[in-house]
Amino acid sequence: MEKRSSLAVNPEPGSGELVALFSGREQTLSGHNVGPQVHDYYLVHHVMTGKGEFQFMGRTYELGAGDSFFIFPGDLFRYTADKDEPWSYRWVGFRGDRAEELLSKMDITRHRAVARPLKHRKAAVLYHHMECMLAEGGEGCDLRSGGLLRMLLAEYGRNRGAQSEGTHGKQSPIEQQVERTIRWLTVQYSQPLSIEEISRSLGYNRTHLSKMFKMYTGMTPVHFLLKIRMERAKLLLREPLTVEQVAASVGFSDPLYFSKQFKKWFGRSPTEYRQDAYGRTIYDCND
Incomplete structure (x- = not known):
């Protein structure tokens, strides 16, 4: 298996409630590691195939296809591909005046930074559209990508809500x-x-x-x-x-x-x- 990756960057990221910065994808190699480090923006990964480990806020998550993990600005993180089944994933980096507030309303926080499961096919389509849109650029790219980002996060919120109905009762x-x-x-x-x-x-x-x-x-x-x-x-x-x-x-x-x-x-x-x-x-x- 060889490493394959691509990245598209918003050519003119503006300011506002929610702004897409970049989007990409990668097939990682065995044991590929990122971190420990911090970012000054939000970053969400969606695992397409394979397995890996995500360390964040003192917790370790074992993740596989269909799982997604969120990284918040200023917080130390680390993630590592499985040695036998290294993961492939897509990602979107973003920022915004209301990014944390909007995530919180969907029950995605620093202490609930993993979403599972997300409908695989729909997620793949949204991430693919985001990368293509940023790669094409053009007039209105920032506005259009921001709208697509809202659609993507809304899917996480919908799945999180379904999860909550079945798991909230188990919380102490x-x-x-x-x-x-x-x-x-x-x-x-x-x-x-x-x-x-x-x-x-x-x-x-x-x-x-x-x-x-x-x-x-x-x-x-x-x-x-x-x-x-x-x-x-x-x-x-x-x-x-x-x-x-x-x-x-x-x-x-x-x-x-x-x-x-x-x-x-x-x-x-x-x-x-x-x-x-x-x-x-x-x-x-x-x-």
Whole structure:
């Protein structure tokens, strides 16, 4: 078996709620490995044939044909092809002002990053159309590919909903609490929140929520919220917004405090990060 791959890139990616950046496919070799590394965009893979392993957010998933896995910006990941049956997959990289919110509404989060099963034939057609559309380019490519991306994600949402009907009852009360909190934080991150407000809004005891959340995710709700805000800020700093506007957009009323938190998190100030980002934009979907 030989390695075969192709990649098509959006020639003029704009800004908006949901923007397709690139799409491709690959037949991997035995044991082919990507990572550990991070991206600054969203990336979804759909496994066409073969098997492999996906490591994300402290979990390891054994995946095969029909499975898909989502990578979120700023989070460490790794995936490896099976030695005996190396997988082939298609992928789409994307970004958007509402990308995380839209995924969350479909119950796709950092802690529910694998979708299974997805109708194989329909998935293959949508991924194929996306790659062809980006390869052709032309007027309206960005708008058309964005629409196709919505159709693709809607299919995941429909399948996720069918899964939920059969599996939600198997979740423990604690898991349901934590999943609800994750979805709530993912949508409400732009609001000025405290742990007390979070607990009160969800109807949970503050101490109990923090303990259960950390047990399930490895971090406190406050740390999780800060992580969402910082990753969102990175994306917004690529847009024509002032640092003050970025700070306000991710829930910080004080831009100086936001800048201190950003530098503490990434080792660079928002201005320094913006200068680096404008200097180079790399979409590395497969090594």
